[in-house]
Amino acid sequence: MPAKYSFPEASQDVVSLLKQSPEELASALARLHPVDRAIIFQGLGEPEQVKFIQALGPAELGSLLEHLTPEWRTAAAAKIPRDKLAGALDAMTSDDAADVLQVLPDADSLLKSMRSGETVKPLLQYKPETAGGLMTRGFIEVRPDMTVGDALALQRTTDVSSVEVYYYYYVTTPDHVLEGVANVRELLRADPARLLSEVMRRDVVHVPPNADQEECAHLVQRYRLRALPVVAEDGTLLGTITSDDIMDILTVEATEDMYKMAGVGIKEWAFSPLGESIRRRVPWLSFNMAWAFAGAAIINLFTDTLDRAATIAIFMPMIAGQAGNAGIQTATIVVRSMALGEVHLRDFFKLLRKEWALGATKGLIFGTTLGLIAYVWKGNVYLGAIAGTALFLNMLVASTAGVMLPMTLRRLGFDPATIAGVFDTMLTDFMGFLIYLGLATIFISQIAK
Amino acid sequence: MPAKYSFPEASQDVVSLLKQSPEELASALARLHPVDRAIIFQGLGEPEQVKFIQALGPAELGSLLEHLTPEWRTAAAAKIPRDKLAGALDAMTSDDAADVLQVLPDADSLLKSMRSGETVKPLLQYKPETAGGLMTRGFIEVRPDMTVGDALALQRTTDVSSVEVYYYYYVTTPDHVLEGVANVRELLRADPARLLSEVMRRDVVHVPPNADQEECAHLVQRYRLRALPVVAEDGTLLGTITSDDIMDILTVEATEDMYKMAGVGIKEWAFSPLGESIRRRVPWLSFNMAWAFAGAAIINLFTDTLDRAATIAIFMPMIAGQAGNAGIQTATIVVRSMALGEVHLRDFFKLLRKEWALGATKGLIFGTTLGLIAYVWKGNVYLGAIAGTALFLNMLVASTAGVMLPMTLRRLGFDPATIAGVFDTMLTDFMGFLIYLGLATIFISQIAK
Numbered sequence: 001m002p003a004k005y006s007f008p009e010a011s012q013d014v015v016s017l018l019k020q021s022p023e024e025l026a027s028a029l030a031r032l033h034p035v036d037r038a039i040i041f042q043g044l045g046e047p048e049q050v051k052f053i054q055a056l057g058p059a060e061l062g063s064l065l066e067h068l069t070p071e072w073r074t075a076a077a078a079k080i081p082r083d084k085l086a087g088a089l090d091a092m093t094s095d096d097a098a099d100v101l102q103v104l105p106d107a108d109s110l111l112k113s114m115r116s117g118e119t120v121k122p123l124l125q126y127k128p129e130t131a132g133g134l135m136t137r138g139f140i141e142v143r144p145d146m147t148v149g150d151a152l153a154l155q156r157t158t159d160v161s162s163v164e165v166y167y168y169y170y171v172t173t174p175d176h177v178l179e180g181v182a183n184v185r186e187l188l189r190a191d192p193a194r195l196l197s198e199v200m201r202r203d204v205v206h207v208p209p210n211a212d213q214e215e216c217a218h219l220v221q222r223y224r225l226r227a228l229p230v231v232a233e234d235g236t237l238l239g240t241i242t243s244d245d246i247m248d249i250l251t252v253e254a255t256e257d258m259y260k261m262a263g264v265g266i267k268e269w270a271f272s273p274l275g276e277s278i279r280r281r282v283p284w285l286s287f288n289m290a291w292a293f294a295g296a297a298i299i300n301l302f303t304d305t306l307d308r309a310a311t312i313a314i315f316m317p318m319i320a321g322q323a324g325n326a327g328i329q330t331a332t333i334v335v336r337s338m339a340l341g342e343v344h345l346r347d348f349f350k351l352l353r354k355e356w357a358l359g360a361t362k363g364l365i366f367g368t369t370l371g372l373i374a375y376v377w378k379g380n381v382y383l384g385a386i387a388g389t390a391l392f393l394n395m396l397v398a399s400t401a402g403v404m405l406p407m408t409l410r411r412l413g414f415d416p417a418t419i420a421g422v423f424d425t426m427l428t429d430f431m432g433f434l435i436y437l438g439l440a441t442i443f444i445s446q447i448a449k
Numbered sequence: 450m451p452a453k454y455s456f457p458e459a460s461q462d463v464v465s466l467l468k469q470s471p472e473e474l475a476s477a478l479a480r481l482h483p484v485d486r487a488i489i490f491q492g493l494g495e496p497e498q499v500k501f502i503q504a505l506g507p508a509e510l511g512s513l514l515e516h517l518t519p520e521w522r523t524a525a526a527a528k529i530p531r532d533k534l535a536g537a538l539d540a541m542t543s544d545d546a547a548d549v550l551q552v553l554p555d556a557d558s559l560l561k562s563m564r565s566g567e568t569v570k571p572l573l574q575y576k577p578e579t580a581g582g583l584m585t586r587g588f589i590e591v592r593p594d595m596t597v598g599d600a601l602a603l604q605r606t607t608d609v610s611s612v613e614v615y616y617y618y619y620v621t622t623p624d625h626v627l628e629g630v631a632n633v634r635e636l637l638r639a640d641p642a643r644l645l646s647e648v649m650r651r652d653v654v655h656v657p658p659n660a661d662q663e664e665c666a667h668l669v670q671r672y673r674l675r676a677l678p679v680v681a682e683d684g685t686l687l688g689t690i691t692s693d694d695i696m697d698i699l700t701v702e703a704t705e706d707m708y709k710m711a712g713v714g715i716k717e718w719a720f721s722p723l724g725e726s727i728r729r730r731v732p733w734l735s736f737n738m739a740w741a742f743a744g745a746a747i748i749n750l751f752t753d754t755l756d757r758a759a760t761i762a763i764f765m766p767m768i769a770g771q772a773g774n775a776g777i778q779t780a781t782i783v784v785r786s787m788a789l790g791e792v793h794l795r796d797f798f799k800l801l802r803k804e805w806a807l808g809a810t811k812g813l814i815f816g817t818t819l820g821l822i823a824y825v826w827k828g829n830v831y832l833g834a835i836a837g838t839a840l841f842l843n844m845l846v847a848s849t850a851g852v853m854l855p856m857t858l859r860r861l862g863f864d865p866a867t868i869a870g871v872f873d874t875m876l877t878d879f880m881g882f883l884i885y886l887g888l889a890t891i892f893i894s895q896i897a898k
Contacts, residue, residue, distance in 0.1 A: 033672065188601060296767055317766050325737050329711055425774075
């Protein structure tokens with residue numbers, strides 16, 4: 001029975017070894033999984049981190065940097081002597097080395113002292129959130145006139161650390177134009193004497209280097225790929241994106257959408273420093289507050305009405321809030337469905353019709369409920385009718401806004417998640433107060449008796 | 450240059466072939482990627498779907514079912530003659546065949562007529578959202594005394610369609626107890642005469658069959674695995690989970706959290722039928738409405754105060770709303786951080802301290818702003834001071850609720866995303882009205898001048 005990783009105990013060991021016997025530290029660290037080393041590192045104080053780094057060889061340092069989050073990578077890299085760092089970068093996969101170099105001030109001089117500098121350098125020209133920024137250069141490239149047997153034998157002669165994607169063989173012309181692909185199973189099943197051109201598949205799903213990372217994730221998920229090649233406009237194979245990077249994107253993109261809907265900074269996490277959290281949350285709340293004053297100005301228009309019957313104020317927050325929540329339900333579904341590629345801009349009217357029907361139904365259910373309760377509670381049929389009608393109409397506002405806001409934002413090139421939720425609440429507050437207090441003003445003589 | 454998949458055109462072709470020349474349909478469908486076939490199928494009407502199914506052979510039907518969403522799978526399976534369906538199930542990976550069988554009324558008789566019935570049957574005992582429910586039986590199992598060369602030769606003799614995970618070799622005892630693992634690269638690099646026991650790695654990250662799918666996803670992502678073996682308590686290897694299933698889980702879990710925060714049914718998507726959307730959204734809005742009446746009851750306590758100065762009502766929604774939004778920011782970060790495994794229950798007090806500091810800061814900023822504006826606008830220093838203080842205090846309520854609600858729900862074994870967002874808004878409404886109107890009542894003689 002194989003041992004299960006035992007993370008918490010290992011962490012204890014390392015912390016005590018850092019204090020007691022630094023000489024045993026290196027061998028204790030070598031026994032750990034790289035991911036666990038990275039997690040332990042992130043939990044240490046500054047002086048312990050320096051000791052920790054000293055105990056690691058270049059390959060272990062490389063795997064440490066590879067498994068740290070981007071913020072930690074920069075901080076850790078700054079603590080490593082430059083010659084040792086160049087060795088560590090050589091030990092990393094090319095895409096991760098490029099990610100680290102992208103945030104270092106002395107990337108140019110490091111590239112020159114790296115053995116794999118020439119491989120990594122081309123990756124630095126692409127934006128991190130594009131296919132080019134995600135791809136690795138660690139793939140196997142072969143010619144169509146190579147035999148299956150020779151291709152398989154390549155696994156013995158190539159450097160393991162430089163080949164990340166070992167299960168696909170990319171078949172290219174001498175100019176590196178992608179012609180086809182074969183996986184290692186297909187080669188193992190084929191006659192070793194056959195040529196790759198006879199064995200390879202020619203229809204390869206691929207992306208251009210400027211493709212958005214979300215689009216890459218959709219393709220990998222849709223076609224259940226293990227790697228997604230990145231191909232330039234002239235057909236040149238530039239690199240390939242691995243499925244583990246795609247998993248990270250799926251997680252990050254989902255977190256982003258969720259945080260944006262709630263108006264939280266996308267780079268924030270639970271234990272971000274206080275100052276950072278303030279900087280990230282206050283702007284959105286300020287925007288919110290400014291809009292809330294617009295709502296307050298609406299109420300202010302009707303203080304005479306409220307003066308004549310304060311009872312009206314009781315149902316004011318409910319009419320705004322209930323529709324606001326209904327609008328957020330709609331907006332959330334629209335935003336997420338667009339992110340997953342299930343809904344497109346061309347579906348606008350179809351979706352609007354559906355949400356209107358839904359809004360009218362919800363409006364009838366909750367408008368009638370509110371109307372009846374308000375009537376029974378306050379003994380005034382006009383108040384009941386007005387509150388119920390206002391909620392019904394505001395539900396239609398919510399449906400319209402829930403569909404229109406995210407889709408309009410997408411149409412205009414903005415991220416639909418960013419402000420759809422806020423705008424929606426603001427609009428339902430605004431319209432809720434206006435409709436309800438407006439109707440109440442018209443019928444005030446019937447309410448204030 | 451390989452052709453890029455051309456989905457929209459293919460879809461047009463199929464739709465017109467369905468109408469004009471059904472005999473050419475089969476060959477047109479055979480040229481399409483299985484995923485695209487599934488997407489086209491989902492866009493067809495009932496009679497076209499039946500024609501579509503008739504044009505597919507068992508293997509193509511299997512890949513169709515495999516790529517349909519669960520709801521569509523059940524509907525499509527019902528349209529297929531039983532003998533053809535058994536053949537299609539045989540052509541599917543064992544985990545997908547099990548998923549389809551799980552929703553069919555006549556699963557037992559189908560299992561008996563399936564060639565792979567014995568392989569698939571054990572998978573039916575596990576819940577779909579556990580490791581057991583996710584795992585496939587399509588892996589390569591070998592003995593430790595087999596040579597590397599013989600192991601590689603297995604790729605030639607085993608049935609391709611029955612082996613989904615071809616890049617890992619799981620080494621087990623004759624009782625199927627997992628002893629180690631080797632990937633195909635390690636075997637290709639090793640001397641073919643060596644024994645697997647000498648080449649395999651013994652520390653294999655694995656999960657028990659009842660492990661939650663979210664836990665499986667964390668492990669795969671954390672250790673960047675391509676497959677995660679499922680091992681029974683006695684060490685028996687039961688199956689393995691592939692990374693494409695993990696990607697689907699990451700997507701589904703993120704959508705779930707997001708939808709639950711917004712109070713949307715987790716099985717809903719943008720074009721769910723109207724009736725289904727109503728059934729899924731109305732219960733949550735009803736709950737919301739019930740709570741809103743509690744808020745209304747609070748306001749009702751203070752109608753005398755509002756009668757004396759209707760101006761007070763102007764700032765009421767803002768004090769509740771601004772704190773409600775701040776609380777949702779906090780709750781969203783806590784829920785998502787717990788889902789990603791970045792925050793644990795033991796971090797409760799640390800997180801609460803941080804969010805209190807943050808809440809106090811936000812409260813000072815926005816409380817002061819509101820206080821000053823209210824004072825200048827309405828020319829009443831008491832009204833300004835009361836509104837500002839109420840917002841400050843309600844921000845502290847929001848911070849407390851944003852941390853306590855999701856963590857308490859998790860502690861009690863509930864899903865923290867389910868109702869954290871709603872409760873948070875309700876609590877800030879409730880407390881906002883109570884604090885603001887309470888303070889206004891105490892100082893009413895200073896406000897109503």
